[in-house]
Amino acid sequence: xxxxxxxxxxxxxxxxxxxxxxxxxxxxxxxxxxxxxxxxxxxxxxxxxxxxxxxxxxxxxxxxxxxxxxxxxxxxxxxxxxxxxxxxxxxxxxxxxxxxxxxxxxxxxxxxxxxxxxxxxxxxxxxxxxxxxxxxxxxxxxxxxxxxxxxxxxxxxxxxxxxxxxxxxxxxxxxxxxxxxxxxxxxxxxxxxxxxxxx
Numbered sequence: 389x390x391x392x393x394x395x396x397x398x399x400x401x402x403x404x405x406x407x408x409x410x411x412x413x414x415x416x417x418x419x420x421x422x423x424x425x426x427x428x429x430x431x432x433x434x435x436x437x438x439x440x441x442x443x444x445x446x447x448x449x450x451x452x453x454x455x456x457x458x459x460x461x462x463x464x465x466x467x468x469x470x471x472x473x474x475x476x477x478x479x480x481x482x483x484x485x486x487x488x489x490x491x492x493x494x495x496x497x498x499x500x501x502x503x504x505x506x507x508x509x510x511x512x513x514x515x516x517x518x519x520x521x522x523x524x525x526x527x528x529x530x531x532x533x534x535x536x537x538x539x540x541x542x543x544x545x546x547x548x549x550x551x552x553x554x555x556x557x558x559x560x561x562x563x564x565x566x567x568x569x570x571x572x573x574x575x576x577x578x579x580x581x582x583x584x585x586x587x
Contacts, residue, residue, distance in 0.1 A: 400489055402479045407472040414470040420458035422480040426450050429476030432550070435468035443468075444553040446511075456504055459483045518556055523565045526555045531575070531584060542581040 404427070407413055413431065414420070431448040445468050448454055458464045460483075481489075490497045513533055520526050535541040545551050552562040566582070569575045576585055 400481065401485050402481055404477065404479045407476045407478070409472055409474050411472045412469050413472060413478065414466045416466055416468050418466045420455045420464045420466055421483045422455055423459060423483070423486050424454045425479045426452050427477040427479055430473035431470055431476060432473055433468045433470050442553055443556055444550060447550070447554070453503070456507065459486070523555065523557050523561060524569065527565060527569065530555065531582060535584065542583040544580060545582050
């Protein structure tokens with residue numbers, strides 16, 4: 389059960405919104421006073437550097453929630469543009485309502501904290517990945533992190549452009565390194581998956 393499903397089961401006050409593809413849900417530096425849930429579709433959080441380079445700070449799919457690190461922080465502003473990748477439906481709960489629900493329901497509070505912990509681990513792993521000196525090391529760690537969760541060690545990948553942004557490299561550099569690793573017999577890939585040849 390997702391956090392949102394748990395809240396739905398208690399009939400909490402939830403507001404729903406629909407967005408078409410490539411629409412900005414929140415702009416960078418927008419104030420965050422709501423907890424959001426992805427009901428359908430996908431979102432990505434994108435920061436644009438001074439030079440205009442797009443860097444993906446996070447990707448969200450159905451069942452994920454967002455704004456959780458911001459609404460209780462001393463600087464509750466979005467660090468990038470939150471953009472719909474596809475047609476997307478989201479739900480939002482106001483900060484004050486969330487505080488009330490967490491105070492009234494200890495099980496919900498425990499579940500919420502667990503979800504925060506899992507998300508923090510994911511973010512820490514992304515930071516670890518970005519700290520690696522070479523693109524090959526980043527690709528290998530990316531595959532190691534996610535291959536254990538997929539059948540036959542295959543890792544579902546977003547578009548190569550989104551993966552390049554996630555790894556903080558240029559798309560041509562990623563394509564070149566993937567081809568080199570394939571030629572060396574380390575990995576193989578198709579349009580939707582990348583996998584180790586000898587996991």
